[in-house]
Amino acid sequence: xxxxxxxxxxxxxxxxxxxxxxxxxxxxxxxxxxxxxxxxxxxxxxxxxxxxxxxxxxxxxxxxxxxxxxxxxxxxxxxxxxxxxxxxxxxxxxxxxxxxxxxxxxxxxxxxxxxxxxxxxxxxxxxxxxxxxxxxxxxxxxxxxxxxxxxxxxxxxxxxxxxxxxxxxxxxxxxxxxxxxxxxxxxxxxxxxxxxxxxxxxxxxxxxxxxxxxxxxxxxxxxxxxxxxxxxxxxxxxxxxxxxxxxxxxxxxxxxxxxxxxxxxxxxxxxxxxxxxxxxxxxxxxxxxxxxxxxxxxxxxxxxxxxxxxxxxxxxxxxxxxxxxxxxxxxx
Amino acid sequence: xxxxxxxxxxxxxxxxxxxxxxxxxxxxxxxxxxxxxxxxxxxxxxxxxxxxxxxxxxxxxxxxxxxxxxxxxxxxxxxxxxxxxxxxxxxxxxxxxxxxxxxxxxxxxxxxxxxxxxxxxxxxxxxxxxxxxxxxxxxxxxxxxxxxxxxxxxxxxxxxxxxxxxxxxxxxxxxxxxxxxxxxxxxxxxxxxxxxxxxxxxxxxxxxxxxxxxxxxxxxxxxxxxxxxxxxxxxxxxxxxxxxxxxxxxxxxxxxxxxxxxxxxxxxxxxxxxxxxxxxxxxxxxxxxxxxxxxxxxxxxxxxxx
Numbered sequence: 278x279x280x281x282x283x284x285x286x287x288x289x290x291x292x293x294x295x296x297x298x299x300x301x302x303x304x305x306x307x308x309x310x311x312x313x314x315x316x317x318x319x320x321x322x323x324x325x326x327x328x329x330x331x332x333x334x335x336x337x338x339x340x341x342x343x344x345x346x347x348x349x350x351x352x353x354x355x356x357x358x359x360x361x362x363x364x365x366x367x368x369x370x371x372x373x374x375x376x377x378x379x380x381x382x383x384x385x386x387x388x389x390x391x392x393x394x395x396x397x398x399x400x401x402x403x404x405x406x407x408x409x410x411x412x413x414x415x416x417x418x419x420x421x422x423x424x425x426x427x428x429x430x431x432x433x434x435x436x437x438x439x440x441x442x443x444x445x446x447x448x449x450x451x452x453x454x455x456x457x458x459x460x461x462x463x464x465x466x467x468x469x470x471x472x473x474x475x476x477x478x479x480x481x482x483x484x485x486x487x488x489x490x491x492x493x494x495x496x497x498x499x500x501x502x503x504x505x506x507x508x509x510x511x512x513x514x515x516x517x518x519x520x521x522x523x524x525x526x527x528x529x530x531x532x533x534x535x536x537x538x539x540x541x542x543x544x545x546x547x548x549x550x551x552x553x554x555x556x557x558x559x560x561x562x563x564x565x566x567x568x569x570x571x572x573x574x575x576x577x578x579x580x581x582x583x584x585x586x587x588x589x590x591x592x593x594x595x596x597x598x599x600x601x602x603x604x605x606x607x608x609x
Numbered sequence: 610x611x612x613x614x615x616x617x618x619x620x621x622x623x624x625x626x627x628x629x630x631x632x633x634x635x636x637x638x639x640x641x642x643x644x645x646x647x648x649x650x651x652x653x654x655x656x657x658x659x660x661x662x663x664x665x666x667x668x669x670x671x672x673x674x675x676x677x678x679x680x681x682x683x684x685x686x687x688x689x690x691x692x693x694x695x696x697x698x699x700x701x702x703x704x705x706x707x708x709x710x711x712x713x714x715x716x717x718x719x720x721x722x723x724x725x726x727x728x729x730x731x732x733x734x735x736x737x738x739x740x741x742x743x744x745x746x747x748x749x750x751x752x753x754x755x756x757x758x759x760x761x762x763x764x765x766x767x768x769x770x771x772x773x774x775x776x777x778x779x780x781x782x783x784x785x786x787x788x789x790x791x792x793x794x795x796x797x798x799x800x801x802x803x804x805x806x807x808x809x810x811x812x813x814x815x816x817x818x819x820x821x822x823x824x825x826x827x828x829x830x831x832x833x834x835x836x837x838x839x840x841x842x843x844x845x846x847x848x849x850x851x852x853x854x855x856x857x858x859x860x861x862x863x864x865x866x867x868x869x870x871x872x873x874x875x876x877x878x879x880x881x882x883x884x885x886x887x888x889x890x891x892x893x894x895x896x897x898x899x900x901x902x903x904x905x906x907x908x909x910x911x912x913x914x915x
Binding site for chain 2: 319321324326327330334337429434439521524525572576577583
């Protein structure tokens, strides 16, 4: 009985992959169309420098969106990632500017500080929302405020600056024109893709999103899986903080306001269902590209800031409507 | 819900008691600032608190906001100060129109009101039929100082872009106008002008894209230093050292950038002193001095490497 329930909630991986590959192909086509459009209508879009720019510009959002994918797949949401990123950046900024450390130790300390801060915030989100079965929307809204306040408190609302030179080097380093920070993000995407598709843990996250009760009846501890998903999301917020610091060479307590919305948008545009259980991190990668290409291309075209914001909004709505039809036909 | 209301009423009552108790000996000044998440106001509050300690002849009650657009809490703060019976309210309005009506109520209650940092809207003041002086810097003039420094460096025909603050914010507008004054005076060519919402990361992104669209940019005018830092980082990653950047605010983080030439100039409007000076002016009036009139300009200064 229980095994039957579980197999219903977790489609057989190979079949699932075909469907998700088709879905990703659709999003990929949309991205391709955008790229084609901007290449034709602007002079500089398809130049090596601009491609490097786009890769750099989507990195933070992509990192946050990878963690967000885990949370949305189990039917949750994490509104706190922007603030947690700022908090992690400030804590790491304090660590990296501590006197008495060489550059290497200082950087290592900062990386540890940022990831631990992110992990701790994510774990708190997960434990509270899973233990009391409360909507993560409201718990993470609380964390959004806690982390922002903590970032301001710890930093005295001052921008922290003058980091070791090597850290800055890392932030602007390129391999064949590809920013190293983007490669870090891409690595996270690949790890997430592997975990979600080829591990029991990953398949159970899909299962929880589809039918939590069935996973529980099959004898798995839903609680810990949920905590893990939120912890991963906090972890990626910590990584995003490191990328932010390396790129800009400062830690600002007002960094990342509204970043959670862009991360959610990347996940949703990437075809992951807000109700959980359906989607992929490859889609998220494509979604982050669509947002980044739009933001970049619309400036190159010379569109005003306000029009740019409106178009981004329209794209999000279109993506959700498409998702509705996708779900409808997939269930037939 | 009801419980919350009772709690709120109790809190107001306590505040009322505390307020009147203190009002007995020293005059009480209520200071209302904008977002304390902003370094500028954080420094301003620190300046005001140091000032309170130094003068020692008044009691300071300082409040800030959650963020730059949280108008409601400023209005609430004014109302709370009226209830507490403070002697003076010194306010940096988050919205130049929304604050006029509550401040009128405060004046009607006999409280000395000093408006600083951002000027209240002239039409709104006329409509409410109140006269209120403004103590503050000339944001437009300040931005023009920075813009002029850039204009002198580039000469006529120099190609520039502007990175603006929050659309609709009065100081963002004024600074943009100041930059545009410089553009006109030095016959610069303005290639593009966009907002990055005062934020470093967004300025980095927006400016990188502007640079792609216009590789021939020669100068950048950023409406605050946080955004100027983002621009400087974008220039570094693009490997360009031929583009001149000016900012505004003189936050500590840009000190090294101005010293080593990555930035040409910024503008100091002495935010730390601004609240303290306004409090001095308010206390003068409380003690029976003449009412303030017109625009009491506070100092601004161009900061360069030498």
